[in-house]
Amino acid sequence: MERIIYTGGKPEKEIFEVFSETMEELFREDSSVAYIDADLMASMRTKDLWEKYPKNVFNTGIQEANMVGVAGGMNLAGLKPYIHSFAPFAVRRCFDQIYVTAGYAHKSVRIIGSEPGICATDNGGTHMTFEDMALIRTIPEACVIDVSDAKMFRQLLKKTKERKGVTYFRTPRRGLLDIYPSETVFEVGKGKLLREGNDVTIISSGIMVSTALQAAKALHEMGLEVNVVDPVTVKPLDTELIEMLARRTKAIVTVENHSIIGGLGSAVAEILSESYPVPIERVGVKDQFGQVGNEEFLREQYSLTIEEIIERVKKLLNGKNTGR
Amino acid sequence: MSIKEIELFANDIRRNLVWAIGSKGGGHIGGCLSICDLIAVLYGEVMNYDPNTPNWQERDYLVCSKGHAAPALYAALALKGFFPMEWLKELNRAGTNLPGHSDRKVPGIDATTGSLGQGLSIACGIAHGLKVQGKNQYVFCITGDGENDEGQIWEAAAYASHYHLENLIMFLDWNKKQIDGWNKEVMQLGDLAEKYRAFGWNSSVINGQDIAEIRQSIHKAVDIRNGHPTMILLDTVKGAGISCIEKIENNHCIGVPDSLVKESLEELEAIRMQLKIRYGES
Known part of the structure; x- marks a missing residue:
């Protein structure tokens, strides 16, 4: 980690x-x-x-x-x-x-x-x-x-x-929060596991990584432990890391500042559907166009929020508990 | 090369082009034939290149922005030894070394083109890249008249002028026809020579099937170096050099059966004989 x-x-x-x-x-x-x-x-x-x-x-x-x-x-x-x-x-x-x-x-x-x-x-x-x-x-x-x-x-x-x-x-040109210490080494195709837990795995990229970390912290306070992964490169995707975490938690939430069609969520679903299918919830923009607004407004409009991530994690856990 | 040798080279290019396209059963023969005389001058005399080292760092570059005319280049490249002549019979077949549109993977082809309008931008990038590195090679670019419908051409035209790319020499193959018919019916672009002049280019109109005139205009463009890119508008005929193909109205991309190949080769052989007689050979 x-x-x-x-x-x-x-x-x-x-x-x-x-x-x-x-x-x-x-x-x-x-x-x-x-x-x-x-x-x-x-x-x-x-x-x-x-x-x-x-x-x-x-x-x-x-x-x-x-x-x-x-x-x-x-x-x-x-x-x-x-x-x-x-x-x-x-x-x-x-x-x-x-x-x-x-x-x-x-x-x-x-x-x-x-x-x-x-x-x-x-x-x-x-x-x-x-x-x-x-x-x-x-x-x-x-x-x-x-x-x-x-x-x-x-x-x-x-x-x-x-x-x-x-x-x-x-x-973005500005406003990106610091996540990594200066000695971190990044490689194309190598994802980063930022937090560990056995309940659900959250895979989040770009500006949504910090949002996912905030959601993970809130979930921890509720007694739930999640993995948080930053794939670094959405293509090539770190399939080894993602498959390993899919096996561990049996449930995945993807989070992206992008359409759920064709982006990170799609990429994760594509690889896991062939290698180790697990339930996936995709937090992202749903077949919609953009609009004017400040970031806070737009996050609400497109459900790119901490609350949405928490809700999707709980939904997956519910599914696991009821065997669905 | 002498004028005579270039004319014979152009005849050779046409013969191999017809043979290659005929082997496939058809292709973009009209716009290939209209630039054969230009290609003969470029590869016969003007350009610096090394068939044994296609990516030689000191070479002149050629971007055939009208990528569908690649078979004309392939014929010239094969004749100059960039790859075996036998490759020509595999033109545009499944798994071929010679795709129908200009492809960088072919030895001697500098740019991948075919999506029209992009090649002139690539040529600008090469010319600008050479310039900032203090290199003296030239970049030649061939665009089609129909291709000049594309907006990107005019972006590149402005760019070349703004950055004073005097090492860029562009040819506009004004054969007056595109897929859907005559240029003037599909998209009237007006006086293209004047348009390029207005964009800040050196601009001239020449007979694009006259080797002596092509040769003279290129040497003039190479020598001028006045801070402007050069556009040479080639007044050409689609299907030039083979009358039975010239007279086909819609000859952009046509079937070329064996009978047409035979007729074409006979005509080209007759032209070759006439050239030899004109130049005092038996």
């Missing part, structure tokens, strides 16, 4: 600060690293980098499709591109370009989609991605990282520098 430092307190650093710092470190370590944005440097607070590293940082203007193609071409010419836009524009708008130019052509391209799901808040339904993980998951050999912690983001940005194919990070 991982040691965690989650306290619910303010994070040491916001994600946009971590992104800038990490990209700068990458430029210094490796002159072939490139960062391309589509007119959202002001939002990601990277305009300083743009001025400081003219051979590494490029702006395509509002051209997401072209940005993906340029990244593929730059990789062919020997550069290691990282591209950023808001999640809907980084994925939904240019999915064919990602699939063909980056995925099928085996280019090494890292995509950072910021403000996924309800993190889009006041930008509303047009900007709210409940489908981005579903889309990228279907691309062969792609990697999907639902960022739950700044240290995870920093480390995996670096570790995926040479990774072939599409690597997709979905992350």
